[in-house]
Amino acid sequence: MNKLYLVIPCYNEEEVLPETTKRLKEKMGTLMKKKKIAKDSKVIFVNDGSKDRTWELITQYHQTDSLFGGINLSRNRGHQNALLAGLMTVYEDCDMVISMDADLQDDINVIDQFVEAYEQGHDVVYGVRSSRKTDTFFKKNTALMFYRFMKLMGVDIVYNHADYRLMSKRAIAALSEFKEVNLFLRGLVPLVGYSHTTVEYERSERFAGESKYPLKKMLNFAFDGITSFSVKPIRLITIAGFIVFVISILMLLYSLIRHIMGDTIVGWTSVMTSVWLLGGFQILSIGIVGEYVGKIYLESKERPRFIIESYLK
Numbered sequence: 001m002n003k004l005y006l007v008i009p010c011y012n013e014e015e016v017l018p019e020t021t022k023r024l025k026e027k028m029g030t031l032m033k034k035k036k037i038a039k040d041s042k043v044i045f046v047n048d049g050s051k052d053r054t055w056e057l058i059t060q061y062h063q064t065d066s067l068f069g070g071i072n073l074s075r076n077r078g079h080q081n082a083l084l085a086g087l088m089t090v091y092e093d094c095d096m097v098i099s100m101d102a103d104l105q106d107d108i109n110v111i112d113q114f115v116e117a118y119e120q121g122h123d124v125v126y127g128v129r130s131s132r133k134t135d136t137f138f139k140k141n142t143a144l145m146f147y148r149f150m151k152l153m154g155v156d157i158v159y160n161h162a163d164y165r166l167m168s169k170r171a172i173a174a175l176s177e178f179k180e181v182n183l184f185l186r187g188l189v190p191l192v193g194y195s196h197t198t199v200e201y202e203r204s205e206r207f208a209g210e211s212k213y214p215l216k217k218m219l220n221f222a223f224d225g226i227t228s229f230s231v232k233p234i235r236l237i238t239i240a241g242f243i244v245f246v247i248s249i250l251m252l253l254y255s256l257i258r259h260i261m262g263d264t265i266v267g268w269t270s271v272m273t274s275v276w277l278l279g280g281f282q283i284l285s286i287g288i289v290g291e292y293v294g295k296i297y298l299e300s301k302e303r304p305r306f307i308i309e310s311y312l313k
């Protein structure tokens with residue numbers, strides 16, 4: 001039977017933990033009874049430097065029930081880093097890991113389908129929201145814009161998938177080869193490859209406490225997502241520079257012709273020529289320097305160059 005670990009990042013979640021542990025205990029119990037998962041499967045909470053009683057509660061749950069475990073981070077590092085810390089700490093002890101949020105907004109009843117997909121041989125199962133009914137107008141539209149923009153910038157992410165997903169041990173092992181510090185897991189996991197599938201679910205509202213993702217963190221998250229995956233913005237500057245440069249040459253010819261024809265005010269030709277030529281040359285140069293910076297940037301991530309799917313010997 002397969003051993004399942006749930007990894008749950010928690011930041012100031014004292015209000016939701018009592019209910020979350022209750023629901024998860026029930027769910028894990030049923031799964032064990034149905035012989036879907038091994039008896040020594042676990043729920044691991046990652047305390048992301050909470051300022052409230054979160055870690056105290058986690059310690060208590062761990063003492064009274066062996067189902068629960070905890071990882072305490074030295075300080076607040078943000079959701080993505082907390083999640084990664086959890087995945088990297090536990091994956092060698094189990095067969096598969098499901099990551100989810102502490103507020104259980106993601107329907108835990110689809111865990112069954114996650115595990116079935118794993119049994120069918122999928123290494124990554126993405127939880128995908130079937131609707132955004134419970135979201136505010138603002139969140140729905142900003143999220144939509146985010147996905148569109150990411151696609152435009154050439155980042156391959158799964159539409160309407162947050163970080164509710166199952167990953168097999170070998171998928172996480174592959175993920176551990178990605179050495180970057182700017183973490184954007186939703187963009188990285190698809191790069192791992194391997195067989196994957198999606199499972200749809202309804203996302204409900206937070207049952208207690210408030211969102212730990214204020215607008216500022218959301219914007220940071222989106223900005224990191226784009227800049228840590230794509231050098232397209234640099235490419236855009238190069239293209240703009242090239243276009244301006246071409247225009248500048250046309251302008252040069254145009255002003256020379258006007259000059260020769262003699263119907264210009266004194267000084268016009270030289271001003272026009274230098275403004276366009278210098279402007280075009282500058283943007284193009286910035287773009288070219290940017291292209292090299294982009295290369296250095298991508299190299300400095302030291303991402304794995306390949307991940308082997310199978311090896312017959």
Ligand code: UDP
Nearest residue numbers: 009010011048078079082101102211212213
């Ligand atoms: N979280 C975290 N560190 C942070 C912010 C959030 O570990 O700095 C956790 C939080 O405890 C929760 C998950 O990330 O388990 C998602 O946060 P939240 O539910 O507030 O986000 P929302 O659902 O509003 O997008």
Ligand code: MG
Nearest residue numbers: 101103105206
């Ligand atoms: Mg939430």
